[in-house]
Amino acid sequence: MTATVAHSSIEINQNNDAPMNSASEQVSPRANGRPRSEKSMQAILDTTNKMLLMTSVRDISIESVAKKAGVGKTTIYRWWPNKVALVLDAISGPMASLPAPVSGAKPKDLLEKQLERFARICRGRGGKIIAEVYAESQGHTETQALFFEKFMLQHEEILASILDQGKASGDFRSTLNTALTVDMIYGAFFYQLMSNPNPLDQNFANEIILESLRICK
Amino acid sequence: MTATVAHSSIEINQNNDAPMNSASEQVSPRANGRPRSEKSMQAILDTTNKMLLMTSVRDISIESVAKKAGVGKTTIYRWWPNKVALVLDAISGPMASLPAPVSGAKPKDLLEKQLERFARICRGRGGKIIAEVYAESQGHTETQALFFEKFMLQHEEILASILDQGKASGDFRSTLNTALTVDMIYGAFFYQLMSNPNPLDQNFANEIILESLRICK
Amino acid sequence: MTATVAHSSIEINQNNDAPMNSASEQVSPRANGRPRSEKSMQAILDTTNKMLLMTSVRDISIESVAKKAGVGKTTIYRWWPNKVALVLDAISGPMASLPAPVSGAKPKDLLEKQLERFARICRGRGGKIIAEVYAESQGHTETQALFFEKFMLQHEEILASILDQGKASGDFRSTLNTALTVDMIYGAFFYQLMSNPNPLDQNFANEIILESLRICK
Amino acid sequence: MTATVAHSSIEINQNNDAPMNSASEQVSPRANGRPRSEKSMQAILDTTNKMLLMTSVRDISIESVAKKAGVGKTTIYRWWPNKVALVLDAISGPMASLPAPVSGAKPKDLLEKQLERFARICRGRGGKIIAEVYAESQGHTETQALFFEKFMLQHEEILASILDQGKASGDFRSTLNTALTVDMIYGAFFYQLMSNPNPLDQNFANEIILESLRICK
């Protein structure tokens, strides 16, 4: 989904709020009744994360998570509509820890920083998980959208904002098609992750950063 | 998967062979035994193609294909190891019909031609199917590799060869990282296909061609 | 299986209990969880009985029962380990309705009553079903044992007890080998049922009763 | 099936001829063409016998016999209509080796001899196989009849003839119901074989012989 961003001033680092589980978004004025069990939530998310280390997203089932977490299946279904939503929340904790690049620096440096940050997320099992959950979201529009919102939106906005900034300041060429460049860069990451059995290597990360700088100027 | 191509002289149009079903690759000196039923094969592939028009790859089951094709499940499993392999063969017929760009022309023109060709494949339901089957192949190494070999390898080799030619002739900048550029271009296609609920639109196709030309020179 | 009975005082009328489905034997203090659906159970047993009227045990499949009963296959497998167990439960209702002969009467009369009772069970389709399910249980030790326990054990015990009583009272000869006589009498029934395409006829029933009386005295 | 025998003089020992495979009965003046392969026949029968030592009749499949015998499935189906027919032929060789008791002796001795002979056949794995194939024949009238003809008919005729002889000579009681007694004796054997997980033991054999003598006089 091509980012159609505005955000000229990057007071980015949006949602520096907590993991933002879809489960916890429920801010509605809850009536009485037993409150949600934080213990169960944590058990579910922890179990999911633990399983993700050894098992592909495809091979994880809601059923197995429930059993291992010592939790009723219903409890999971109550808070997450499907496996993708669950996994997205589970990994959002560990993933979101990396800070977004701050503004004020030179566009070139910002771009480098952001790509390094994204590459760091994608290294090791993490990148594989993201690719798998991305793949798993296919064929179901809402879930597809969920993946984008939960995971990619922030990165797209940041990158687009950096590119726009660079174009404005003259550091990047004015012919640069922001949205498309975002697609090409992140697309390259995913293409690499999804076509290669091995995890994303450092070499690729270095080269894509270099090449990105080249194609912008 | 980063293309590791050589191919300086592009006697491209490599697979000028027939559809190349994995099922029909069996060139081994068939001993005795009842020969494979071409009728069944065609029924299977036709049915698969027909279903793909209306149904997502995820929602197609070997069982349903067998039933609609009037064929035993075993017959499908005998010739294709899984759904992805089947779908890849099914679409390889219609997809492979487009001719690869011939050599001799200017690199710029070749690049444009090849991207137009790829974009044409990706337009409409076709692109969605490819993205879906690509997604479906995730989480299973052999199947992942199969998708690459059957579908992407040819396109990667052609594009890489064009880029190398352009670098050699001076039409493209010498700093161009061939493999990475291939990843960025095709990556952008897939990223678009997989993140956007709508089919790939003409506008995107035009823009990515333009931008590709820009980043090469 | 030779009866190894004691039971000198025949407070017979052994199964004064309910149909005794293996499914309902579960007297354990059911914990939480959704309770078993009695409606489904009945549908399964009823459907099985209905099918048995027209179809041989061999030609009944768990799959077809599930489909006709409007029930998931899993539900059947959850409560019955295999077809034999299911059929045994299904027929235990209709079969068990006949009362066992009460004690106090003369051994000769008791013997006659019991054999008449058994013959009545074996008449018509019922006997065929029993023979078929007996046959079906062969080649699988646990199932074989299940058939014996569920169906034959009661009859063996009653007959053995009658014979022992007759020997004790002097009505039957003292040389009578109880266990073996049980085998010969019930063996004759099954041999007849399994070797003859037609259902067990009244004539056979009458004759075996007469002959049994003769061989005992 | 109650034997309805005449055969007063027992020039029995019928078919002391060769194994009498239904396959080899084909005495018709065969036309030209490739002759039937005796090697294949033997391989099929030998393989079947070998498998019967370790595997229950239920768990033997035509498919597995064909594969182990290095023979086409078609070849088996051409000569035997089903598994039961095949197994019956396979075991008829080893089984038929025991000679029938000759006439002229005293009925009591003849009876004892015949039952000893039958018991010897039923001992060990052999008896189990017979019971299994008997069971397997259930639910299919022709096959049921085949089992009777191929295996039981001879034994029924011999026993009935002995009993009739005894009645005629006054050695056995005149009230003896020949057919029914045959059913009771062989029925006891099968009932024992089919209800007991262990092979038929010597003790049972001895006792049934004793009891049979008792019930006849």
Place this chain on the structure above:
DNA sequence: CTTTAACCGAGACGGTACGTCGTGTCTTAAC
């Protein structure tokens, strides 16, 4: 200090599809 309502675990339910096995039939080339 009792209602009331939402939560929770457990797990049964109707389904769908899986991938495998065996059936009995067929279609070749080889002998």
Place this chain on the structure above:
DNA sequence: GTTAAGACACGACGTACCGTCTCGGTTAAAG
């Protein structure tokens, strides 16, 4: 014209999960 090989349509197997549905039993705020 039989044979080995083996493909074929078919039907059933027993298993795994799906997402939904009861249950009995908490757990807290509202009355």
